[in-house]
Each structure stands twice: as C-alpha cells, then as structure tokens.
Amino acid sequence: MDKDQPHRLSVAPMMDWTDRHCRAFHRQLSRRAQLWTEMVTAPAVIHGDRARLLGFDAAEHPVVLQLGGSDPAQLAQAARIGADMGYDAINLNCGCPSDRVQSGCFGAVLMESPNLVADCVAAMIAAQPRPVTVKCRIGVDDQIPEEVLPRFVETVAAAGVRHFVIHARKAWLQGLSPRENREIPPLDHGLVLAMKAAFPALEICLNGGLQRREQVPALLAAGLDGAMFGRAAYHDPCAVLLGADSALWGAPDPVTTPEEAAQAMRPYIARHLAAGGRLHQVTRHMLGLFHGRPGARAWRRLLSQAGGRPGAGLADYDAALAAVAQPRIAAQTPPPAPAEPARPAPVPARDRV
Structure with a gap:
C-alpha cells in the first residue's frame, strides 16, 4: 500500500x-x-x-x-x-x-x-x-x-x-x-x-x-x-x-488548533470579499469548526447572523472569533484562592476562665 x-x-x-x-x-x-x-x-x-x-x-x-x-x-x-x-x-x-x-x-x-x-x-x-x-x-x-x-x-x-x-x-x-x-x-x-x-x-x-x-x-x-x-x-x-x-x-500539520485554522482563512475571506463575494458564502462551511468547544454556539450564532446581512465583512468574522476566545480565557483563568477563615481575636488574659 x-x-x-x-x-x-x-x-x-x-x-x-x-x-x-x-x-x-x-x-x-x-x-x-x-x-x-x-x-x-x-x-x-x-x-x-x-x-x-x-x-x-x-x-x-x-x-x-x-x-x-x-x-x-x-x-x-x-x-x-x-x-x-x-x-x-x-x-x-x-x-x-x-x-x-x-x-x-x-x-x-x-x-x-x-x-x-x-x-x-x-x-x-x-x-x-x-x-x-x-x-x-x-x-x-x-x-x-x-x-x-x-x-x-x-x-x-x-x-x-x-x-x-x-x-x-x-x-x-x-x-x-x-x-x-x-x-x-x-x-x-x-x-x-x-x-x-x-x-x-x-x-x-x-x-x-x-x-x-x-x-x-x-x-x-x-x-x-x-x-x-x-x-x-x-x-x-x-x-x-x-x-x-x-x-x-507523517507530514507537518498546517495548523494545530481550530483558532489557527480560523486565522488562516482570513486572507482567503478578504480576497473573496474584495472580489464582490459575500461573507456567508465562505463562513457557512465553517460553522462546525469549534464543534464541542467552549464558545461554539456563539461562533455559529454570530456568523449566521452576519452572513445574512449585506455588507458583512472581516469585522463580523473577527467578532465571532473573539466570542470563542472569551469562554476559553474564562475557562483557563484559575479561580481565586479561597480566603482564609478569620482567626478569632485573642481573649485578654483577664477574661480567660
């Protein structure tokens, strides 16, 4: 083979x-x-x-x-x-x-x-x-x-x-x-x-x-x-x-994350828009890019909404990508350390039993 x-x-x-x-x-x-x-x-x-x-x-x-x-x-x-x-x-x-x-x-x-x-x-x-x-x-x-x-x-x-x-x-x-x-x-x-x-x-x-x-x-x-x-x-x-x-x-992968793939598509989308194409013609095929990942629903929603609007462009695309990034940032931010319980004030010697 x-x-x-x-x-x-x-x-x-x-x-x-x-x-x-x-x-x-x-x-x-x-x-x-x-x-x-x-x-x-x-x-x-x-x-x-x-x-x-x-x-x-x-x-x-x-x-x-x-x-x-x-x-x-x-x-x-x-x-x-x-x-x-x-x-x-x-x-x-x-x-x-x-x-x-x-x-x-x-x-x-x-x-x-x-x-x-x-x-x-x-x-x-x-x-x-x-x-x-x-x-x-x-x-x-x-x-x-x-x-x-x-x-x-x-x-x-x-x-x-x-x-x-x-x-x-x-x-x-x-x-x-x-x-x-x-x-x-x-x-x-x-x-x-x-x-x-x-x-x-x-x-x-x-x-x-x-x-x-x-x-x-x-x-x-x-x-x-x-x-x-x-x-x-x-x-x-x-x-x-x-x-x-x-x-x-056994060959190098062109990208290793869906975010990299999304960024790699920007020049293609820009050329398509410059030639008179519409954003949705490209991005409708990309709705599943973040499937199962935080922010996937926002990605799909924002691209779908933008895609049906005349004049939608890279700013809309970047907004959808930013919506994916926010839940990831939140997920990666460690929760604040729990506050130490307050220690009781020492009891004056005269009040000790």
Whole structure:
C-alpha cells in the first residue's frame, strides 16, 4: 500500500456543501487529504458556466471532480474538460439515490447496469489522461449485495477502473429520501473489506458511518486503501482533518488548533470579499469548526447572523472569533484562592476562665 496516496483520507462529495469555499477551508486543516467537488452532471459541464461549476484554486490539490451521467460520449467530453481544468482524478457517481438522478438514469440506479457503467468509464478513460474512479453503493432495492457488488466491481474494473469508493449501505430508490438513505439502510463494512480481499489489485476505499480520523488506521491495517468521511467532516471538521497529515502521512500539520485554522482563512475571506463575494458564502462551511468547544454556539450564532446581512465583512468574522476566545480565557483563568477563615481575636488574659 502506497502511504503517500491522498485517498488514505478523503472528504466525500456532498451536494450544496463541498464547493470551492468549503474545500479551501478544509485545506487549511489538512494539506494531504483528498477533497472532492459536488457532483456535476456531464451536460452541465459541457454546456454550463464552467468557471462557476468547475473553478478551483491550485491550493485545493489533490482534488477530484465527480461527474453524474450515463451517456458515454457526454461523460467522455466532460471528463476531458475536467482534466484540462487540472483536476487530479475524475469520478463517476454510481451512488446518489435522489429522485433527480434516478430520472436522469445516473447515480445509484447505475448499480443495476454494470455493463453501461463499464461503457461509460471506458469512454472517460480513453478521452483524457487522469485516473477514472467510481463511487458506488453495495446495491440497490432488492438486490443481494453479496451477489451484485462483486459482479459490479469485476465488470467495471475490466473496463479499466482501478479505484472504487464503496458506500457501505444499500440505496433504496423507492420509499426512502436521500437523507434516509444515508442513515436507515444498515452498514456493512465487512462486505467492503471482502471486496478488497477478493480484488487485492484494486484500490478500495470505505465510505459510510465514519466519524473520526482515529478510525482510519484500523481500516488501513485491515487492508483497505482509504476512508472517506461525509457529514462528519462537514459538521465537525477538526475531528476528521485536524492532525491528519502527521497521523496518516507523517507530514507537518498546517495548523494545530481550530483558532489557527480560523486565522488562516482570513486572507482567503478578504480576497473573496474584495472580489464582490459575500461573507456567508465562505463562513457557512465553517460553522462546525469549534464543534464541542467552549464558545461554539456563539461562533455559529454570530456568523449566521452576519452572513445574512449585506455588507458583512472581516469585522463580523473577527467578532465571532473573539466570542470563542472569551469562554476559553474564562475557562483557563484559575479561580481565586479561597480566603482564609478569620482567626478569632485573642481573649485578654483577664477574661480567660
């Protein structure tokens, strides 16, 4: 196993969350973790505003572009565009269970069509030089995961894919919402481990149910090539990313405290504001920075209030950061020493009994 691989720890693609501002923030906590875009459909890449949909800063590397679609020609063209824009890898989404992706015949519904997926990834591989990867579920609806997942992986790998991220839950395309699909179907980490044992030459990463970076070494020791964190990385980023570079790659950590991360984001926020952006576009991704720490509630409240106000800027950001610092100062200030009890005045000798 290559210990330099960025996918040892990655942050999952999450719609409306993992935009370029979120990735810029996460990059302050870890220089090594692999970051992913939100899913972008192939037609949107081809016909849409590419600067808005695909633009990213060089500091975000290593970063993966996730595409949605099921038309090999469209996906090939979109993959080529992504490679030309500098993404490190191109991923095909075979795991999203939303109604929108089902109606478009992509996402988790592709688990039912491994041959089509193979055609898609073969076209993507032929069209450009970046690695093409697949993110999938263990199955959908009434499929038996132990039967369908090996066939799916084998078929897609035969088309040239060497890297799979497997969300260790079924997706129920009928009857469950996307949110319920992230929580209700039971996890089966054992099946993902079995896929690595069955396909040792492939890179297999586990997604689903992971909460803290400390879980990663055991997964790597069990043979997996990496772990992907979703909502945990967004809602409590320090639990996943802070200290990851030293723990998983033996590299220096860019910051060691959430306060340092907040300060490191100031220049980025200043540039964004100077370019006409709004504070909330960045800070909405940072509300969980102090999760579980004194002052976290004030941080969230002040940033949320400021974010919806026109003209909010660095002064509002600094005020929120100061509100975090005050409870810490109070917690670190030792209580005053208890006053010694007053000694009774001595009794004059003449009054002694």
